[in-house]
Amino acid sequence: MFTGIAFALAAGTLWGLVFIAPLLLPDYPAALLSVGRYLAFGLIALPLAWLDRRELAHLTRTDWREALQLSLIGNVLYYLFLASAIQRTGGPLPTMLIGTLPVVIAISANLFNHQRDGHLPWGKLLPPLAVILAGIACVNQVELAALALQPGIDMARYGSGAIMALLAVACWTWYPIRNGNWLRAHPQRKPRGWATAQGLATLPLALLGYAGFWLYSSLATPGFAMPLGPTPGKFMLMMLGVALLASWLGTLCWNEASQRLPTSLAGQLIVFETLAALTFAYLLRGQWPGGLSVAGIGLLLAGVLWAMRVRPEKPAPARVRQ
Numbered sequence: 001m002f003t004g005i006a007f008a009l010a011a012g013t014l015w016g017l018v019f020i021a022p023l024l025l026p027d028y029p030a031a032l033l034s035v036g037r038y039l040a041f042g043l044i045a046l047p048l049a050w051l052d053r054r055e056l057a058h059l060t061r062t063d064w065r066e067a068l069q070l071s072l073i074g075n076v077l078y079y080l081f082l083a084s085a086i087q088r089t090g091g092p093l094p095t096m097l098i099g100t101l102p103v104v105i106a107i108s109a110n111l112f113n114h115q116r117d118g119h120l121p122w123g124k125l126l127p128p129l130a131v132i133l134a135g136i137a138c139v140n141q142v143e144l145a146a147l148a149l150q151p152g153i154d155m156a157r158y159g160s161g162a163i164m165a166l167l168a169v170a171c172w173t174w175y176p177i178r179n180g181n182w183l184r185a186h187p188q189r190k191p192r193g194w195a196t197a198q199g200l201a202t203l204p205l206a207l208l209g210y211a212g213f214w215l216y217s218s219l220a221t222p223g224f225a226m227p228l229g230p231t232p233g234k235f236m237l238m239m240l241g242v243a244l245l246a247s248w249l250g251t252l253c254w255n256e257a258s259q260r261l262p263t264s265l266a267g268q269l270i271v272f273e274t275l276a277a278l279t280f281a282y283l284l285r286g287q288w289p290g291g292l293s294v295a296g297i298g299l300l301l302a303g304v305l306w307a308m309r310v311r312p313e314k315p316a317p318a319r320v321r322q
Contacts, residue, residue, distance in 0.1 A: 004260030007253045008269035014250035016276025018079065019095065020284055021238050022086040028229050030083035032217075035209035036235065038075055040243035042203025048196045048248070055193030056200075066182055067194070067201040074175030075202050075247070076209065081168035088161025090147060095281070096140035097165040099274035102304075103129050104173050106268050112177070121310070128306035132271060135299030139278060142293050172270075180258040180266060191255030199248055268307045271300050 022033060049056060059067075085094040106129060110122070183194065214226050229235050258266055275297060282289055289297070 001260070004257045004266070005269060007257035008261070008266060009272050011250045011253035011257060012270060012272025012274075013276045014246050014253065015273045016280050017242055017246045018082065019086065019277040020280050021242050022083040023090075023284065025229075025231075025235060025238060026087065027231070028235065029213075029217075029224075030080055030087055031209070031213050032229065033083045033239075034076055034080040035206045035213060036239045037079060037242050037247065038071075038202045039206035039210055040236075040239040041075070041199050041247035042206050044240075044243055044248055045196050045199025045203065049200055052190075052193040052196045055190050056197060058189070059193075059197060063182075063186075064197070064201065066178075067197045068205070070175060070179055070182075071198050071202040072205055073171050074179065075198070076205055078168050078171040078175065081164045081171065085161045085165035085168060088157050088164065093140075093144070093147075093158075093162055094165040094168070095143070095274060095277050096136060097162070097169055098172070098277075099136040099140070099271070100133065101169060101172055101273075102268040102271045103133055104169060105176060105270065106265075106307075108173055109177055109262075124310045125307070128303045128310065129268070130303075131299050131306060132268065132303035135296045135301075135303060136274065138296030138299060139274075139289075139293050140296075142290055142296075176254070176258065176266060176270070179255070183255055183259045187259065191259055192252050195248060195251040195255050198251060202247075265307065265310075268304060271304050275300060 018037075021037075022028075022030065025033060028036075082094060082098070085097075106125065110125065183189070183191065210227075217224050217226050224230075225232075257269070261269070278289070278293075278297070
């Protein structure tokens with residue numbers, strides 16, 4: 001349990017990096033950021049695949065289809081929606097909605113995955129989830145109040161960003177449940193090899209997406225400097241850094257956590273990603289969080305610690321009819 005929580009903390013910290021990349025590259029379309037990140041992830045996975053070649057050789061065609069599906073929804077589409085939301089609304093609203101993932105995943109796992117994980121009693125689960133949600137609300141109340149003071153907000157663009165953030169939440173509600181189920185159904189498989197397999201599955205998707213965006217850009221925005229945009233050095237450095245740290249290493253840490261923890265508990269620990277994203281955002285702004293933000297962070301941590309004390313009740317074995 002302790003090792004699984006430590007891996008979840010590491011994954012959340014690394015995943016927090018993805019929230020600042022769209023802010024550091026505001027001139028780049030979200031689609032290019034998504035395919036660029038996962039093209040770099042796929043290229044990084046190639047030499048790693050040689051190290052994991054024996055593990056990868058055990059994967060069946062069904063396993064590779066699963067890796068492709070997980071990569072498409074949990075990687076490419078998720079980051080496309082998230083980067084679009086951040087660029088349309090700024091950091092606060094996407095952070096608020098992504099921060100609800102611990103609640104959304106725990107409830108979804110309890111509704112649809114309890115036969116595998118056991119059932120977390122609602123009476124014990126809802127109070128810590130309410131504390132987590134209250135903490136998220138406190139932190140984002142401050143952020144949204146600051147955003148409301150900024151002049152010239154395009155509400156249509158802001159609304160479309162909110163929809164994009166909700167789509168990102170949907171993608172990442174599905175991904176950890178599906179990924180965790182596969183890992184615990186295949187305990188003989190190594191999480192590192194599965195992370196590399198997803199990287200390899202992402203590569204053809206990213207190549208097709210990059211080529212498609214290049215063609216679209218040449219027709220719709222011919223002034224945009226393809227293939228690497230207006231600041232190629234910064235773009236390549238950011239994509240490689242996010243791909244190595246967030247995509248591969250973060251996925252590896254999350255796979256290690258998913259193999260050790262019930263899905264409903266692992267879902268709550270995604271709150272670490274929200275905390276990391278907020279920390280990086282404050283560092284990027286060069287300011288300390290205010291009192292309400294600190295209170296919200298405290299509630300988030302308290303809710304997670306409380307939720308970790310809830311243990312699943314395994315389903316009773318089915319009775320055999322006489």
